[in-house]
Amino acid sequence: MKFVAFERAKQGTGASRRLRISGKTPGIVYGGEGQPQLIELDHNALWHALKKEAFHSSILEMELGGQVAKVLLRDVQYHPFRPLVQHVDFQRVDARTRMTVKVPLHFKGEEESTAVKLDHNLVNHVMTEIEVSCLPADLPEFIEIDLSGLTKNATVTVKDIKLPKGLKFVAHGKGNPVVVSAVSPVVAEEAPAEGAPAEGAPAAAKADAKAPAKKK
Known part of the structure; x- marks a missing residue:
């Protein structure tokens, strides 16, 4: 540009x-x-x-x-x-000097993965860019990550990314940061019907609820 x-x-x-x-x-x-x-x-x-x-x-x-x-x-x-x-x-930019720069991450294939298609996981993009070191000639516009192999509750870390030739990941501290995670959706528990005894209520209370009302 x-x-x-x-x-x-x-x-x-x-x-x-x-x-x-x-x-x-x-x-x-x-x-x-x-x-x-x-x-x-x-x-x-x-x-x-x-x-x-x-x-x-x-x-x-x-x-x-x-x-x-x-x-x-x-x-x-x-x-x-x-x-x-x-x-x-x-x-x-000096063509002979390595530089440190943040490169955007592009994701594809997550809709075809078993995590999404079969297990209905939610895919969380924890990172949208990573910092790399490279020569100017090797700098890509973005790095594409294929998520079609993502499985239930699995994660993709920085070490799982196949970097283009000439690029090295710049780590800040120890560890292996998570880039993408597949998470099972939270299922909300149904509230008990109105007038029904709550789960775990005492047996006497349940019996009272079932007993017919006494005539006066």
């Missing part, structure tokens, strides 16, 4: 506010061999680009000052309640 950025001369709260009023979004690009550089982008074009999953997880081509550089989106700051992007950070 490609986008256009422009050099930004002024910085500070006041300058950034004026940029946003004029329909621009302040940002910065850093990393690689160059110095951090202040940039600005057209807000509407950026807003629509951010709605695409690939913009968050792919190597992007940034045109700046007539030159094209490969970058990766690193951070986005949104306004608390208005549809406004307040700031964006990009990192330059």
Whole structure:
């Protein structure tokens, strides 16, 4: 994906506010061999680009000052309640340097699995992305996980995922995180009919309920 950025001369709260009023979004690009550089982008074009999953997880081509550089989106700051992007950070990408990035997970086949089709399990997607380490050329747009073999009350963990060539899972602490779990639905117990003695009530109470009323 490609986008256009422009050099930004002024910085500070006041300058950034004026940029946003004029329909621009302040940002910065850093990393690689160059110095951090202040940039600005057209807000509407950026807003629509951010709605695409690939913009968050792919190597992007940034045109700046007539030159094209490969970058990766690193951070986005949104306004608390208005549809406004307040700031964006990009990192330059070196083709020879491994990088750490979060990659989205796409799931398929769960409706055909025995867990769903026969046992009527509910499939819980515990994780929707994983963090991996790889060279820029090996970065996938997403990782697809086939759940057609999911069985009753089974789980899929990070170690069960077959990562594409060149990718390594970045672990934070020990353990093997669960990615997907199949869970049996909770069946609600039926309430006793009105006037019927509750389950576990004393035998005398049940007998009284069955005994005919005495005539006066």
